Amino acid sequence: MKSIDVLLAVLANGWVVSAVLWKDSISRNTTDILRKRYRDEKTQKFSTVFNSRKPSLTSNPASKPFYITLPLDHFTTSNTDTFQSRYYVQDSYYQPGGPVIFHDIGESSIERYAPGLVDEEEFTVSMAKRFNGLLILFEHRFYGESAPLTEVSRALGDASKEGLTAFFKYLTIEQALEDVVVFANNFTYDFQSYPSQKLTPEYTPWVYVGVSYSGARGAWLAKRNPGLFKATLASSAPVELKVDFWEYFVAIEANLAASGNTNCSADLAAAAAWLSQAWETQNETLVDKLIDTVYQADWENYISQFRNQDDPRIWDTRRDYMQDAAWTAFADFQYYGVQGGTLGKFCDIMETAYSDNAPAEGLFATESLDRAVAGYTKAVAAINPYSYSRSARNKAKLKQKRQSSKLDSSLDDYAWLWQVCSEFGAFQVANTSRPQNMLPSFINVAAQIDQCIGTFGESDQVSLAGPNVSPINQKYLGWNIELSNTLWTNGEFDPWRALSIDSTTEDAPTNDTSTTEIPQCGTTFPRGTQLRYVIVDGYHGSEFSEDVVENADDIGLNPTNTIGGISASRRVTLTSTGTGTPVADARNAQSLWFNAMSTWLPCGTQVFTFTSPQPSSSTPFKTRSSYSTDGPSTDGSTTEGLTTDGSTTSNPSRQSSSPSENKTQSAASLVLPPLMNLFMLSLFAFLTGVGFIL
Missing domain, CATH: 3.40.50.1820 (Alpha/Beta hydrolase fold, catalytic domain)
Incomplete structure (x- = not known):
């Protein structure tokens, strides 16, 4: 079991980064703004590609x-x-x-x-x-x-x-x-x-x-x-x-309703409730069918290394796969909505799993649980390989091979995770107090903070108190x-x-x-x-x-x-x-x-005068109280935290967590990248899976 322990340690440390990163990279917004979504009507497959360029200029600033x-x-x-x-x-x-x-x-x-x-x-x-x-x-x-x-x-x-x-x-x-x-x-x-x-x-x-x-x-x-x-x-x-940004999903709910997909909205909420219950009761019967269907070799290779199939550590990995599956439907919504992105296709596949006429109430209301979960699994399996999350991970892997800088190819991911964990917040999490909630309960603020601490440790900038959004x-x-x-x-x-x-x-x-x-x-x-x-x-x-x-x-x-x-x-x-x-x-x-x-532009009423920055602390805060861990707050209420001067301020609630060389103004020279280290190889092999098509 020693080799298993080593592998688990590598994957555990890596997943602390990746489980937040792939999801928060969705919230990174600008990464996908200049891309367009193309759809192959014959294969029904999706890919995220750059818009075809129509250059009319002879010079190329990109060089x-x-x-x-x-x-x-x-x-x-x-x-x-x-x-x-x-x-x-x-x-x-x-x-x-x-x-x-x-x-x-x-x-x-x-x-x-x-x-x-x-x-x-x-x-x-x-x-x-x-x-x-x-x-x-x-x-x-x-x-x-x-x-x-x-x-x-x-x-x-x-x-x-x-x-x-x-x-x-x-x-x-x-x-x-x-x-x-x-x-x-x-x-x-x-x-x-x-x-x-x-x-x-x-x-x-x-x-x-x-x-x-x-x-x-x-x-x-x-x-x-x-x-x-x-x-x-x-x-x-x-x-x-704000830290607890469950409101992210309100726009998704509204767009599903406006596009006539209330049955899909109901099923996504039901699927989230099922995933929550499966995690809380550690009932692997349907969960393993979902994971094995979607992730195939990833999961099979991982699980085969355990002599004891009841090892509690397996559930930590199940949770990570379940989280990835739960996010698949929403992967590119913020750019394309229901009709233009993967969510609309996800709904089509799930709702017509057993009939061309989608049930108005949804699968979970009209089918047995195992059949409803099977329909949900079918949609996840169809969309996941082409979703933003999987695409982003695969592109990160390929980027390592072609990167011209000596900097680590995962710099962007680590940097944004740092900003999210320290100052920006906006964790897109479940709010189980709402019947419309579409994320499982284990995707919560407490879990996100745990992942931040797991990656960066505790410090003045990343703490158990969560991201310090108050100063900005x-x-x-x-x-x-x-x-x-x-x-x-x-x-x-x-x-x-x-x-x-x-x-x-x-x-x-x-x-x-x-x-x-x-x-x-x-x-x-x-x-x-x-x-x-x-x-x-x-x-x-x-x-x-x-x-x-x-x-x-x-x-x-x-x-x-x-x-x-x-x-x-x-x-x-x-x-x-x-x-x-x-x-x-x-x-x-x-x-x-x-x-x-x-x-x-012609208006000269505002005149800018440059003044040198004044000396101040480079850290955004010193000490604040940690989020409460003695029970979930599911009604959107706030809890008290400490500001830098010791006064109290309201913080969003959380839910409890479950088990170079100098360069001048000239063109940069190309530098061959270092080889990807063993850690990143193991991590990307674990995350990427099989069957991905660029």
């Missing part, structure tokens, strides 16, 4: 990354450590006097986005073309190639918990926001066709564009450093941070933030809308006003009024997912040209292109943004 040296710690003068931050530049459309369009990618490597810089129908490229701008793709610290090159960052899987914590200590929201300020204040660029241009915000208008986490970053920067950007697009921006909410006011020269957009069915200023949750503010009337230069909104647009039938960053059609709306550069309330006569009608369900109203959000840029 020439740039780097700037930034302080590792902006707020401690005695710390002189630095790192190299990567970015790409598209200068084909620039003319003197044009703006700098800063596209903040956020929590992902920017390498996958760089090829889109030559596609004139991409939203940000269209901005540069229309406004004669210089387009920048910026990489967040500790993602892609923008991180210190250390022994830890070369082999994250081999690092100790203390080593990981020491490495990621400076990955904080405030440090990352200051990166943007320093970058903008020091930005220079050598043009081939023009003499030297003054491109810092004092001389050239900067425009910020971000989606999701990077959209929230844009809002926080507008609040933190007024005037740095003359215009900000905060798309699908979750500015109200208090500084930037969360839902109550008010900004000028900012357009807020959200999709009607975007799960992250619940954390945006367009939230409709019960605890969201109701005394604010939405308008599509763009304030003219020198004027401001009345208190409580902001420029906001909810995209009808839209999802996460829908205005970025749809190509921009030239002359779809008569948009000029006249500062007085607004589209007001966007009357029906000005709405754009789309026809299906075979790439999923088009979101027609996304074009109107694009139009509103172009008109806002037309109005705000």
